[in-house]
Amino acid sequence: MKLRAFAAIVVLALAAFPSRAAGDPLPSWNDGATKSAIVAFVAAATKQDAPSFVPPAERIAVFDNDGTLWAEQPMYFQLAFALDRVKALAPQNPKWKTTEPFASILASDIPGALAGGNHSIMQIIGATHAGMTTGEFAKTVADWLATAKHPRFQRPYTELVYQPMLELLAYLRANGFQTWIVSGGGVEFMRVFSDKVYGIPPQQVVGSSGRLRFEIKDGVPLLLKEPEIDFIDDGPGKPVGIQRFIGRRPVFAFGNSDGDLQMLQWTAGTKGAFEGLVHHTDAEREWAYDHPSAVGQLDAALTEARAKGWTVVDMKRDWKKVFAFE
């Protein structure tokens, strides 16, 4: 009995002081203003009876995915998935050899494939993200993640997640925050790996989506993915997605590009909230880019962050480690 009582106290103590018991909760972050700002925010938000205290139910933290939680170069990983799918499906679609944007994709000419703008993108999405059930799509994504390799690092894409951000997610959760993804990426794509990779369950992933149609086929209920876009969770769509899915205003938001600006502005409207931006400044360990950039352009959001004192991560300076495999 004595031992069980002792064990019970230890369990309670660990639950009450998760970060202290575990030592430095952010070991991959270098000491400095950025790390201090994060730790100070969490301390203030969890300090009982302080004016800065945030009740646990309101501790909503939102994160962009591409470029914020994992890398996004040389192209969005979901686009790499779509291009690989076109190549895999080409034998069943012989006409693609002579039809754009597929012909360019099969010739590995990506700028050519995207030259048709939105029309081309819709055709690629229609061919790779629709015409199947949600379960079939999830399996296709899982199979791709298990086998595809990132061209520069020659590792599975899911290893290209940022170690400091994994620590930040865990640190926030240990302090009672609910962590959410709010990304322009496809919601059905991200949910395949969000739980395993980030510890974020499917119901806490907000993303862009295509239309779904319910159908009963041979007595089996199905949800079919249709080629029409339903919602674009990017730019001004991000606060809309947050309200639609979460219904609460975040107190913590992290992004990395101009597509995250409105999410950060919406969060900044909450008193005492934290706004963070990842600035890609490390060409050696990752990439260095901001403006102009075809992927993850960071211009207006960086200007506003500097004007308003938001926290800007200088990847090269602030991150001791970028990827776990380093």
Add this chain to the structure above:
Amino acid sequence: MKLRAFAAIVVLALAAFPSRAAGDPLPSWNDGATKSAIVAFVAAATKQDAPSFVPPAERIAVFDNDGTLWAEQPMYFQLAFALDRVKALAPQNPKWKTTEPFASILASDIPGALAGGNHSIMQIIGATHAGMTTGEFAKTVADWLATAKHPRFQRPYTELVYQPMLELLAYLRANGFQTWIVSGGGVEFMRVFSDKVYGIPPQQVVGSSGRLRFEIKDGVPLLLKEPEIDFIDDGPGKPVGIQRFIGRRPVFAFGNSDGDLQMLQWTAGTKGAFEGLVHHTDAEREWAYDHPSAVGQLDAALTEARAKGWTVVDMKRDWKKVFAFE
């Protein structure tokens, strides 16, 4: 120290055996096949190492709202809210006296107001649910709930929630289930009271929605409610809403009308899942209706429930108490 250790053990014990410690977790349910089916499902789902075991992360329980968690007669409560709003806003809209559907509403002629079908409904929604920020709308709903009285019971609408269903929600949560609302009602309307009344936080409410627009006005970020419908979470829209918001298939679903049929079918596709229907059979304590009915028609879903052995609550027989105030 001894006392704290003892307290710690009690806390842990209560957390481990919530239903046993509390005695009968469903005191407002009469003993019988319905109550037994619920208890048997929960026991099977939580039995470690049994084939029926459902991992905690997959314990998703979904509930319709109108007619399942609270009453829906003589009209959906959200419609009562909209009609009251029209009356409140009439002095600022003198033209309504001679324009339909508003003229009929102001004359308390509800069938007349709804005679124009969808067009009339869209006009009522546009006048009462749009043209304001999400925050302003939430305040309007909260003010109405605080003052409006149900015509038959002369009590606030939020007292018209079913006591047995409140117990069921708490029982499921005590056994590690995440409880969700999946309703045809407006998501922004339900979120105002879902946490307080049902213990269901805003991020676990799925509903119909209008379009939102993000805007910065005088430096203040706003989300404006627009008059266009974005999503109808009813009928075949319910499994779509479940996939879109939750991204997991439920293992437990409760509805009361044909609008819940597809949600129940989708849930029934999960092995070992529980499907329940509330059948309104108690004209004395509540109402008795199924088919035909202008509100909450129950016909195809009842036929399928009987054919497939789903659990059908006979309100008169199965509920010891309908409302807490009885």
